[in-house]
Amino acid sequence: MNPNLHNLFTIAQKPQRRIIGLMSGTSLDGLDVALCRFEGSGPATHVQVERFATVPYPEAVKAEIRRVFAKSTIDFEHLCLLNPWIALLHADIVLDCLRAWKIAPQDVDCIASHGQTVFHAPKSQHGKPNFPNATLQIGDGDHVAVRTGILTISDFRQKHVAAGGEGAPLAVYGDYLLFSKAREDRILLNMGGIANFTFLPGSLDAGAMFSTDVGPGNTLLDAFTQLYFPDKSYDAEGAIAAQGQVHEPLLRALLDHPFYAAAFPKTTGPELFSRDYVVQAQQRSNSVSLSPADLLATLVEFSAAGIVASIRRCFPTSDAPLTIYASGGGMHNPVLMKTLHLQLPDCRFLTTHDLGINPDAKEAVLFAVLANETLAGSNAPLGSSRPGIPAVSMGKISFAQ
Ligand SMILES: Nc1ncnc2c1ncn2[C@@H]1O[C@H](COP(=O)(O)OP(=O)(O)OP(=O)(O)O)[C@@H](O)[C@H]1O
Numbered sequence: 001m002n003p004n005l006h007n008l009f010t011i012a013q014k015p016q017r018r019i020i021g022l023m024s025g026t027s028l029d030g031l032d033v034a035l036c037r038f039e040g041s042g043p044a045t046h047v048q049v050e051r052f053a054t055v056p057y058p059e060a061v062k063a064e065i066r067r068v069f070a071k072s073t074i075d076f077e078h079l080c081l082l083n084p085w086i087a088l089l090h091a092d093i094v095l096d097c098l099r100a101w102k103i104a105p106q107d108v109d110c111i112a113s114h115g116q117t118v119f120h121a122p123k124s125q126h127g128k129p130n131f132p133n134a135t136l137q138i139g140d141g142d143h144v145a146v147r148t149g150i151l152t153i154s155d156f157r158q159k160h161v162a163a164g165g166e167g168a169p170l171a172v173y174g175d176y177l178l179f180s181k182a183r184e185d186r187i188l189l190n191m192g193g194i195a196n197f198t199f200l201p202g203s204l205d206a207g208a209m210f211s212t213d214v215g216p217g218n219t220l221l222d223a224f225t226q227l228y229f230p231d232k233s234y235d236a237e238g239a240i241a242a243q244g245q246v247h248e249p250l251l252r253a254l255l256d257h258p259f260y261a262a263a264f265p266k267t268t269g270p271e272l273f274s275r276d277y278v279v280q281a282q283q284r285s286n287s288v289s290l291s292p293a294d295l296l297a298t299l300v301e302f303s304a305a306g307i308v309a310s311i312r313r314c315f316p317t318s319d320a321p322l323t324i325y326a327s328g329g330g331m332h333n334p335v336l337m338k339t340l341h342l343q344l345p346d347c348r349f350l351t352t353h354d355l356g357i358n359p360d361a362k363e364a365v366l367f368a369v370l371a372n373e374t375l376a377g378s379n380a381p382l383g384s385s386r387p388g389i390p391a392v393s394m395g396k397i398s399f400a401q
């Protein structure tokens with residue numbers, strides 16, 4: 001047998017596995033690195049996050065990624081160069097973390113590498129009838145594996161698309177395995193660049209659960225903060241937005257898009273929710289000369305409105321109090337959180353910390369869960385398939401040798 005396959009077989013059969021989950025999201029703030037210890041798989045998955053770090057990207061790295069990120073016209077050579085460059089950057093960050101944590105690479109069984117999304121194009125967004133759903137993540141897995149010497153599973157989204165999904169959100173698979181609870185309906189709300197949520201029914205019925213994007217989380221807040229305040233990458237604590245007033249006509253114009261009426265599950269990205277999107281809404285609502293504070297206040301309200309409307313669509317009346325477990329950078333924005341509290345007064349807000357997972361680490365952990373399933377789980381982590389949520393295992397395997 002090829003020794004690589006023998007090694008894979010051995011890892012798959014171990015009672016415990018150490019997997020590093022890597023996530024670099026749409027905010028381009030840095031790489032999340034979660035060292036996880038797994039026991040079991042499927043509904044019997046038990047995960048402990050042994051170490052976690054967010055390693056911020058230097059401005060120069062952000063600038064390189066921004067040259068291709070969510071743009072329909074790019075320098076193609078630059079995209080080609082970024083594919084291995086990002087992989088090597090991520091590999092070196094892993095090696096640095098392991099050194100700092102005093103853990104040898106040989107003591108890690110696998111890296112689960114999301115890579116960097118550079119373009120997301122579900123059919124609903126690209127609108128070209130002869131082309132399928134598509135999404136592109138770069139940061140080649142072979143480069144991560146060879147540089148670190150650690151077996152790497154990467155490029156998780158392509159199988160989802162190939163099997164009928166939009167390539168996102170993949171959170172539903174991990175959320176179901178880690179956070180479902182009998183007799184308790186749960187919402188797992190992640191507020192990254194894009195906001196999404198997973199509904200986990202207390203019935204544990206795999207056919208009833210789903211996750212969906214709901215619109216922008218922080219992406220527009222970051223984009224306009226960076227435009228007006230070039231020395232800031234985001235509006236820390238919502239300090240600028242807190243000084244502004246919501247402009248209602250602009251808010252209505254922002255919400256006037258077919259994405260909001262489309263059925264669940266659905267996905268989106270900064271390709272749609274861009275500066276242009278806001279400028280066009282400003283033109284339609286005669287609000288082009290809004291102050292930065294009023295614009296940011298309106299954009300916070302816009303993010304909150306997408307989240308609230310989607311949750312209300314699932315739960316128009318709240319017979320029993322619904323618990324929302326928040327994660328992602330938006331939970332650190334008090335203005336956004338206050339708006340959500342006000343508009344969902346019947347919901348109880350906790351964070352995934354209350355479920356044993358650091359909310360900043362959650363997405364990186366979810367990719368480690370997907371890798372654990374690919375190694376040791378079944379072919380169908382959810383046990384049943386529903387439109388847009390195919391029952392498939394995900395990720396491509398790269399051997400280190
Ligand atoms: N203290 C804070 N105050 C306000 N906003 C914050 C704070 N901390 C983080 N954020 C916001 O969270 C963002 C980062 O969130 P996160 O890391 O969850 O995004 P991501 O994983 O890149 O996105 P996605 O989940 O869409 O891929 C920052 O860019 C910023 O907008």
Ligand SMILES: CC(=O)N[C@H]1[C@@H]2OC[C@@H](O2)[C@@H](O)[C@@H]1O[C@H](C)C(=O)O
Nearest residue numbers: 117120168169170171192194213363
């Ligand atoms: C194409 C892509 O990278 N989508 C991300 C993005 O960031 C948040 C939201 O948009 C979500 O759909 C997805 O990531 C999470 C981790 C997911 O797949 O569940």
